[in-house]
Amino acid sequence: MYQIDDYDLKILTLLQSNGRLTNAELSELTGLSSSQCSRRRIALEQAQLILGYHARLAPDAVGQEMIGLIEVKLINHTPNCVATFHTMLENVDAIIDAFKTTGDADYLLKVAVANLQSLSELISQILAQNSSVAHLKTSVVLNRLKENGIMIPALPTTAGKN
Incomplete structure (x- = not known):
């Protein structure tokens, strides 16, 4: 080590x-x-303490301006059920981060899509159709404040301007 x-x-x-x-x-x-x-x-x-070097792209640079956070509860935790879900995670590019969690949900997914319609399609046509998924709870990100440990500069506000 x-x-x-x-x-x-x-x-x-x-x-x-x-x-x-x-x-x-x-x-x-x-x-x-x-x-x-x-x-x-x-x-x-x-030593695999540095896992890679990446460019942080603005979501609009790649047409993924909408960020969603999706809590997923599996039907059960059998090896087959978990493997089916993990295979789906691997194959869906819109899922940019996936975390196995404690609490009510089994997983928390961070997804990036173009718009609300794309998010709806991801949820209804891919996630909800996965045979391992029992329940989904989705939140839409309104503002990105901090990502990858770095604060995102605030946009100037127009408050008080006529």
């Missing part, structure tokens, strides 16, 4: 905020040499 020290934690935190940082930039921010940062980054990747 990889032992994370303070420098590794600093590198992970910096990369989480900006995955495009070069080893030279990491070096400047951590106080380590560029080669040390490179070795540590590679070790963190090999």
